[in-house]
Amino acid sequence: MALSTAIWLASAITLSLLTFLALNRSQKNVVLRRMGLGRRTASRPSTPSLEKQTASKPLASSISDLVSTFPPAPRGQLKIMVEKMPPAQRQAMGDLSFSTNTFTNSLLGLDEDYRAADDSKYCFTGFSVKEIKALGDFPDYSTLSEVPLPQPYPEFDIDKAKPRPYRPFRWAYHQTMSLTKLETDWWLELESTYRKRIAQRQELYAKHGKDVLQYLPGSELACKELMEMCLQFLCARYPQYFVLSADKSRFENKILGTVSVIKEKHPLLVLLDNVPEDFGMVLRDPKTGYYVFRSGMICSAMGWNVGTKIGMRLDEIHTPIPDYKEKMQFSMDRFFSKMPANKPIQRGSWGLEVDQPLYMPPGDPHASYRDIQDAALARSRVHLRVDWQTLRRLPLSGAVVFNFKALFTPIEEFRDEPYVPSLVLKVLREGKENLMKYKNTWHTEHVVIPALEEYEREQIEKGDVEKDWEVKTLDDSPWFPGWKDKWHRQQGF
Numbered sequence: 001m002a003l004s005t006a007i008w009l010a011s012a013i014t015l016s017l018l019t020f021l022a023l024n025r026s027q028k029n030v031v032l033r034r035m036g037l038g039r040r041t042a043s044r045p046s047t048p049s050l051e052k053q054t055a056s057k058p059l060a061s062s063i064s065d066l067v068s069t070f071p072p073a074p075r076g077q078l079k080i081m082v083e084k085m086p087p088a089q090r091q092a093m094g095d096l097s098f099s100t101n102t103f104t105n106s107l108l109g110l111d112e113d114y115r116a117a118d119d120s121k122y123c124f125t126g127f128s129v130k131e132i133k134a135l136g137d138f139p140d141y142s143t144l145s146e147v148p149l150p151q152p153y154p155e156f157d158i159d160k161a162k163p164r165p166y167r168p169f170r171w172a173y174h175q176t177m178s179l180t181k182l183e184t185d186w187w188l189e190l191e192s193t194y195r196k197r198i199a200q201r202q203e204l205y206a207k208h209g210k211d212v213l214q215y216l217p218g219s220e221l222a223c224k225e226l227m228e229m230c231l232q233f234l235c236a237r238y239p240q241y242f243v244l245s246a247d248k249s250r251f252e253n254k255i256l257g258t259v260s261v262i263k264e265k266h267p268l269l270v271l272l273d274n275v276p277e278d279f280g281m282v283l284r285d286p287k288t289g290y291y292v293f294r295s296g297m298i299c300s301a302m303g304w305n306v307g308t309k310i311g312m313r314l315d316e317i318h319t320p321i322p323d324y325k326e327k328m329q330f331s332m333d334r335f336f337s338k339m340p341a342n343k344p345i346q347r348g349s350w351g352l353e354v355d356q357p358l359y360m361p362p363g364d365p366h367a368s369y370r371d372i373q374d375a376a377l378a379r380s381r382v383h384l385r386v387d388w389q390t391l392r393r394l395p396l397s398g399a400v401v402f403n404f405k406a407l408f409t410p411i412e413e414f415r416d417e418p419y420v421p422s423l424v425l426k427v428l429r430e431g432k433e434n435l436m437k438y439k440n441t442w443h444t445e446h447v448v449i450p451a452l453e454e455y456e457r458e459q460i461e462k463g464d465v466e467k468d469w470e471v472k473t474l475d476d477s478p479w480f481p482g483w484k485d486k487w488h489r490q491q492g493f
Helices: 025-034 063-068 075-082 087-093 100-104 129-135 141-145 194-211 220-237 267-274 324-338 365-371 411-416 420-430 433-439 442-462 483-490
Strands: 213-215 242-244 250-253 258-261 278-284 291-297 345-354 382-393 400-410
Touching (some): 075 141, 194 213, 213 267, 220 242, 258 267, 291 324, 365 442
Antiparallel strands (some): 213 291, 382 400
């Protein structure tokens, strides 16, 4: 997951997002040709990246304006919720009056715990501490954020489930932003490795502690909010496996046979026990307007970890990224300052790995595979690693949450996936030198390229691919023709 997987949190988290936010169309096209999110460093740091999206309102005109720039406040959604509240809760909410002057002069500090703060203080999203407390536990986040809960997936079988076959390959291969609107049904995607991944992540936390999971003062609301949104999602999407008790105090996981007493653990630990995804959260510093990495649970980073990045601003996190300060910092800071809660986004980054390394901090022995082309390396050991990533703002705390999940696929799966071998071959053979060095695929290419050449010949001979096909990004990227039939077939549908 490299610089392409380098997002705000990750040293190389590709958060390439949106430098073109304030540009006109032609300028955006230039930027898109020049920059992007899918980069990786030679050391292959590794986490995903994000991209751009047009802001709904004018962005700050300069970095100095960030201190007075806030994301859109969803207070209108709060009024909708109040109409459905019981009388006692409605009374606790107050009259919902709002003064911009009072708001800007009563902001919670970056490290201030809302639970101990005066009720008259405000989160930078425009909600008062009084209102946040009155909403209680597990409020209707779908209404607050205007992002709907997922549809139930009754035919889902955790023992047979395969991740959707993401193939986020592009040609021409530039540093481009390939962000799309979040598919809300797939924000948290479970599959048959669920039990194994949960256990693996718990072991990583037991061994590495704050290097994989950490939360700083002031992140209490964000952590609680994220946990509650995730549990609401799981119960809505997979009701056959997850149940939240009527009093919202206990979360039953029928896959693992466990019950989490929610108040007994920190919210991130509840997620660690139930959600095999990585999360990193940045919060706005009211003194500067910059966003700072304040909490995270990241068990699948490569080349960095939470312990090396916690407490940093976005630009500090991205210091290793070439030209970030000169070409990307301004737009990234502006994007985060204005990103609305109702426009979550998604993207994918990819790499080639020996075996399935999930967590590879600096100095990890597995990194030695990148130093050589092992003549004895078997084709069956080489995997495509896709980090499927999403970025969204939480409606109450205003935290911007980056989450991603590492998915591994043997390259042998490419054999019956039309156009994929040809597309990957094109990237490996002709990709821009500095980008390929950053992606760091060299250690596998002596095995991968011959395999792809074989698969490409077979597909042409079978008529699955035109002999004179001009290699390009697939029309339905990240999907290949027939992906859904293959995916269903593998699950026994």
